Amino acid sequence: xxxxxxxxxxxxxxxxxxxxxxxxxxxxxxxxxxxxxxxxxxxxxxxxxxxxxxxxxxxxxxxxxxxxxxxxxxxxxxxxxxxxxxxxxxxxxxxxxxxxxxxxxxxxxxxxxxxxx
Amino acid sequence: xxxxxxxxxxxxxxxxxxxxxxxxxxxxxxxxxxxxxxxxxxxxxxxxxxxxxxxxxxxxxxxxxxxxxxxxxxxxxxxxxxxxxxxxxxxxxxxxxxxxxxxxxxxxx
Numbered sequence: 518x519x520x521x522x523x524x525x526x527x528x529x530x531x532x533x534x535x536x537x538x539x540x541x542x543x544x545x546x547x548x549x550x551x552x553x554x555x556x557x558x559x560x561x562x563x564x565x566x567x568x569x570x571x572x573x574x575x576x577x578x579x580x581x582x583x584x585x586x587x588x589x590x591x592x593x594x595x596x597x598x599x600x601x602x603x604x605x606x607x608x609x610x611x612x613x614x615x616x617x618x619x620x621x622x623x624x625x626x627x628x629x630x631x632x633x634x
Numbered sequence: 635x636x637x638x639x640x641x642x643x644x645x646x647x648x649x650x651x652x653x654x655x656x657x658x659x660x661x662x663x664x665x666x667x668x669x670x671x672x673x674x675x676x677x678x679x680x681x682x683x684x685x686x687x688x689x690x691x692x693x694x695x696x697x698x699x700x701x702x703x704x705x706x707x708x709x710x711x712x713x714x715x716x717x718x719x720x721x722x723x724x725x726x727x728x729x730x731x732x733x734x735x736x737x738x739x740x741x742x743x
Contacts, residue, residue: 521677552733559721560678560733573729608677621666623731625677 519543521626523609529632530599538594538629542611550623551584551594552608560608566592599633606630638722643738652709654737656722659703667698667705668723672736678721682707709739717741 522541530536542549547568552560562576566586577583581599586592596603610623639657646652658667666685670678682689684696684705695708709716721736 559735562730562732565729567729576730610677621668621683621726622680623670623678625679627675628677 521609521611521624523607523626523629525629526627527630527632529634531634532601533598535595535597536599536631538596538607538631540592540594540609540611540626542590542592542609543613543624544590545614546611546624547589547614548612549586549592550610550612551592552610553578553605554608554628555605563594563607596631599631601633604631604633637732638724638734640720640722640734640737642735643740645740645742646712647742648713649711652712652716652739654707654709654720654722654739655704656707657704658722658724661702661724665724665726667696667702668725668731669694669696669707670721670723670733672719672721678733681720712739712741714741714743 521543524539528536549566551563553563554560564577564584565573581597584592584594594607606628608625608628610625612623613619666683668683669681671681672678682691682694682696684698686698686702689696697706707720717740719736719738721733723731723733725731
């Protein structure tokens with residue numbers, strides 16, 4: 518079946534503008550993660566959604582960052598008033614529901630490369 | 635959140651076996667050990683996962699000692715296409731996984 522998709526693949530914006538990044542998880546996956554990866558660095562956890570539970574926002578670096586997940590499926594990561602240090606690849610991953618054989622595996626999308634000029 | 639420590643980089647010749655060791659001294663009882671592979675401009679891809687002893691699949695083996703404070707990913711007979719960054723994860727700790735900076739493996743012809 519289809520994997521995790523993300524859009525846009527690349528986004529160039531000017532400092533101070535708002536951006537929205539979209540993630541379409543694998544159908545039926547209840548968990549969804551957002552990560553940020555700066556050049557040459559590992560993945561930095563941002564936010565986690567699980568079903569209808571309140572999201573774990575503990576990784577969001579500032580209040581300029583927010584995310585929502587509508588209908589337990591598609592998620593949007595919004596960055597307001599972008600700064601140059603926000604430039605990075607933003608990765609989304611989804612995970613199967615408890616009890617499925619792939620429960621402990623995260624399936625990643627290709628990422629969105631954000632460049633803030 | 636259990637953090638991991640891996641070598642920053644490794645080189646290997648084609649056809650050789652490569653072993654990448656990861657330290658995770660603060661692993662919790664419920665934590666699994668998972669390895670991911672990442673190519674440039676792609677998201678990480680699951681390779682293998684284990685809890686204790688040895689796990690083997692079609693691409694790799696994972697060795698975990700009894701104390702579970704470390705683990706070793708073994709890639710048999712690497713090829714040029716195995717050049718990538720390899721991440722060792724321990725978790726989930728709550729909802730989070732710690733990816734660290736990974737090990738950059740370069741396979742040399």
